[in-house]
Amino acid sequence: MVQGLPHIEGKQHVCEGCAFGKQHRLPFPKGVSWRAKEKLELIHTDVCGPMDTLSHAHNRYFILFIDDHTRMTWVYFMRQKSEVFTIFKKFKSLVEKQSGCFIKTLRSDRGKEYTSKEFHNFCEDEGVERQLTVRYTPQQNGVTERKNKTIVEMAKSMIHEKGLPKTFWAEAVYTTVYLSNRCPTTTIPNKTPFEAWSGRKPSVNHLKVFGSICYSQIPKVKRSKLDESSERCIFVGYSTMSKGYRLFSLKESQVIISRDVQVDENASWNWEENKVETKDVLIITDKEDKDEPISSVTSPSDPNSAQLNEESRNSTDSTSSNSSSPSSTPKRYRSIDDIYATCNYCSVEPENFDEAIKEESWRKAMEEEIHVISKNQTCQLVDKPTNKEVIGFKKSKSEATLYVKRQGIDVLIVTLYVDDLIFTGSNKKMIEEFKDDVTQKYEMSDMGLLQHFLGMEIYQEEETVFICQKMYAETILKKFNMLGCNPVSTPLIMGEKLKKEDGGKTADATHYRSLIGNLLYLTATRPDLMYAASMLSRFMQSPSHFHLSAAKRVLRYVQGTTDLGLSFQKNHTVNLVGYCDSDLGGSLDDMKSTSGYCFSFGSAMISWLSKKQQSVAQSSAEVEYVSASLATSQTIWLRRILADLGHHQDEGTVLYCDNKSAIAMAKNPVHHSRTRHIALKHHFIRQAIEDKEIQLEFCRSEEQLSDILTKPLPRERFQLLRDKLGVRQHIKGEC
Missing domain, CATH: 3.30.420.10 (Ribonuclease H-like superfamily/Ribonuclease H)
Structure with missing residues (x-):
């Protein structure tokens, strides 16, 4: 085809340029996979997660163990990947005692949960051969990878079919594994995994539709003659330890085991219209901060109550509120700092009024000025003065707690928090007139110069105004x-970086959230604590002892x-x-x-x-x-x-x-x-x-x-x- 082409002889050595420029991934061979010939000769395992939503038991992961010979599957649920080693030891003891065989080979990926030194030493001592996949090659652990996909898809379908919340994912996964062990598989002819493992044919006449409404009989010892004979529940699976069904009690908000059950398979619970009752949570939010990764918000009126009910925290409605409250939240009441800074030229120090209203007057004021809006588990407190202009004041369009009154070059500034007023100005006469007007309209207590407000201490001296939270800081230290x-x-x-999955032991989440909530409140006057408190708040969902140590x-x-x-x-x-x-x-x-x-x-x-x-x-x-x-x-x-x-x-x-x-x-x-x-x-x-x-x-x-x-x-x-x-x-x- 061409002239002048030299004779080229093939070379056997690797061409480095070609290796760098065009090396491709080799195809995986088909039909050459090795199958175990007896029980426990080969166990496949893999971890699935983390899930976006915590289960009712606060788990985020599940781990599968699959026997290659019988394709029997076991599932365990975990909060942290660090639990894998402990679970494997329990699984090994269980299946070896049930079958009379010993685990010979364990096949997994190279996740840190499987490659720890203690895991390696244990398998070496027990004579368990390890088979680890090559990096970025999940195909080599295809049995559990495919099983994970099948189980997750089945669980999602079961949840969506009955319109259940995502918190039921663990119950759906558990039920899916239970059913898959009793369904035929192409890898075992004419047998189910359950029969291949146990030697007994499984019964399926007790199976019910997951997520259906059911009625659990209440024992006579727990009811009187005129009480209801049953309670309404949701069917969520089967018990392997008792001869009964797993039901989610709508009354107790937890999973129970019951034997006497009537299931309406055509009915499902309308979750949006009939929320499971949980504790209400007071959340005062700021529209500016709705994207902050913070799960707990401290109410300024009770800075020590920085705890959030777990069920409400997992509810989508209770953590996605975008409403703006005009009450002075920790970030919002920094506008008080603005007032101090702006009024440096004022000749009058800020003062404080406290509204001492009788009970009947307070009830009337509550009806007129304080509106509590309760939606699902979220309670939003909104204080609304009846008129936008009160006694000549003009309400700020940018800050709902701020009111300003002007007379020529003089100014009077008032900030409101529920029944507390803080005011300052550049003219003493305006301030005295304001006091007279307010005391005539309401029963008020003149607290004098401002010294304390929402956990803050204010020291007004001749040339400076000093704001701190020393008493609150000492309260936090004593509390913890x-x-x-x-x-x-x-x-x-310096240089220490925290992450969610750090392999550490799980810490008490309620204790951790309370601690971070208190620290966040302390940042109202302490910008030097802002980064630490904000960064640690990212781990409030599932803190470890490393996060707690940093806090x-x-x-x-x-x-x-x-x-x-x-x-x-x-x-x-x-x-x-x-x-x-x-x-x-x-x-x-x-x-x-x-x-x-x-x-x-x-x-x-x-x-x-x-x-x-x-x-x-x-x-x-x-x-x-x-x-x-x-x-x-x-x-x-x-x-x-x-x-x-x-x-x-x-x-x-x-x-x-x-x-x-x-x-x-x-x-x-x-x-x-x-x-x-x-x-x-x-x-x-x-x-x-x-x-x-x-x-x-x-x-x-x-x-x-x-x-x-x-x-x-x-x-x-x-x-x-x-x-x-x-x-x-x-x-x-x-x-």
Whole structure:
């Protein structure tokens, strides 16, 4: 076909260029799989999970064991993968005693739960041969991989057919395995796995439809003559330890075993219209924070009650509320800090009124002004004054608890929390008139200068206003038996990164959530605790003892810094300035980054946040851009609040960022390859720059104050930034 082609001889050695350039995966051979010839000669195993929803027993995983010879399947449920070794020992003891045979070979993937040193040593001591798949080759463990898929699909179908909540997934999986052991399989001719394993033909005349409504007979000893003879339940499977059925009692909200059952297979429970009764939970939410990965919210009126009922926490309705409450939540009542900072030029200190209303008046006021909306398990408290303008006050459109009254250049500011009023102003006469008007309309108690509010202590001196939570911090330490412990200099260890699946023992989730809830409440005056509390809140669903140890270290830091707070200097130059920063892929679970911002208005910070971003970023410029966008939203809100308080900024608020590429992206309105994949909502920062609401400026990383909100820092750096945030000790007197 061509001329001048030289003679080429084939070479047997591997061509490195071809190996790098075009090596392909070899096909898996068909029809050459080896089959065991006796029981327990080969056991297949695999772990499935984690599930998005906890089961009724708070499990997230299940593990399968399949006997290759009989295809008999066993299932166990787990909260953590670290339980695999313990479960395998129980399984081995069970099946070897039942069959009289010994497990010879165990086939699994290379998950850490199967390759631990103790697992390897145990199998070596017991003479169990290990067969581990090659990395990224689940096909080599195909028996359990296919079984997992079959079981999960059957379980989902059973749940959706009867409209049951996802919390029933474990019951559905258990029932699916029970049925599959009694169904024919092509690998065993003319036998079911149950018969091949036990030598007995299984009976199927007792089978019922999963998820059906049923009625369980109540024993006579538990009822009187006129009581109902049965209770309504949901059929959820079969008991292998008793001659009875597994039923979910709608009355007791738990699984029970019953023998005398009547099943209506054509009926199913309308779960949406007939919720299982659980404890109501008071959740006061902030629309701005609805995406925070926090499972427990502390009510400001009871900062020690940071516990969330497990059933309600798993309910979709109780954790996805987007409603906004005008009550002062921990983040929302930082607007009080705004008031202090804004009124540095005022000659009158903030005062406090407490409403002492008689019972009948209170009931009437409750009907008129306090509305409690109860939906499913969520209770949202909303306080509504009857008129938008009360005694000449104008209600803020940006902050529902804030009311402002103006007379010329003078201003009177009032913030409301249920029956507590805090007010300050620049004119003593306006304040005295306000007191007279309020006391004439309501029965009020004049508490004098503001000293305590929602767990905060306020010290008003000639030149400063100091806010701290020393008493509350000591209460937390006493509550968790850490009062008097050895203090540490930083909340978290630099370089230590926590993750959800860390192989640690399961910690008491209720205890952990209560601890994190208390720490989150403490961040109201302690921005130095913000990152630690926010990061630890990511593990409230299923904490391990590693997470609990990290949380206790934060308490040790609190022990040595109980008297720290925010110090606002009067007559200080006031101007809103912001800082925004982010780490890069700091979360080991999903590789998402953490954004942080803080805003100063005078001598100390008035707003701060540490929050994990919603998407995985591809570059440091992108994470900084997203962080700047989040800070821009807060900037606009703060500017509106300050405008309501009488402080207008004609120029854009300076927002410092330490990434020049992110600043260039924000100032360049052209979408290119580096920005077109970023969510559209983040690009509004460009409009904010054009409207002169913000000025995005560069600062060196050493000057970036919000660095303390994105990652653990060394002691010197942490303490330096803490001081610059305005967090310091009370100089005059004690907190």
